[in-house]
Amino acid sequence: EPEVTQTPSHQVTQMGQEVILRCVPISNHLYFYWYRQILGQKVEFLVSFYNNEISEKSEIFDDQFSVERPDGSNFTLKIRSTKLEDSAMYFCASTPTSRNQPQHFGDGTRLSIL
């Protein structure tokens, strides 16, 4: 079964540094998403992406965050100047063309900010 893959599985970064989290969505999917989950808390929506632009974003997704689809396969989340509170699991998800399909999640990147 096709999978969403994410790299790295764990990223440790000094506060104030930039990080890029990478995702390879399922190949025929057209809608892409980032979510985060702070340890012990619920999964929170960050941003959705379709047709090479952001469709929706949450209040969490402020100016320090950006997303990009630099080529035909990768979908990246960049955090420009990381804060301690950015430490979380970051999940990428994708869906195919139909809006009624459930989302498939990657196994996440654990981001630890020191």
Next chain:
Amino acid sequence: RKEVEQDPGPFNVPEGATVAFNCTYSNSASQSFFWYRQDCRKEPKLLMSVYSSGNEDGRFTAQLNRASQYISLLIRDSKLSDSATYLCVVVSSSGSARQLTFGSGTQLTVLP
């Protein structure tokens, strides 16, 4: 009122027991509903969609009550492997892409 609210549990049940989880949502315009399960420090995995008429998948039964704005999940003959956190998920966006809103999850532990 939270957008999606679940009893956090924990629910500790013996193997073979039947257990039910409820979830309420605040947005009456919500369109789609799902149950996901999440194992410790893993990604959410789709368990089942929830349809208006109710649906069953093996030992799992999901129900939707739009009038009262709640959904439920029933697990029969629970197994040790059912131990996980069960996430109620609601599609709350009417935009061009679907945004999932997650409940905080209900923790289930099935005991031998």
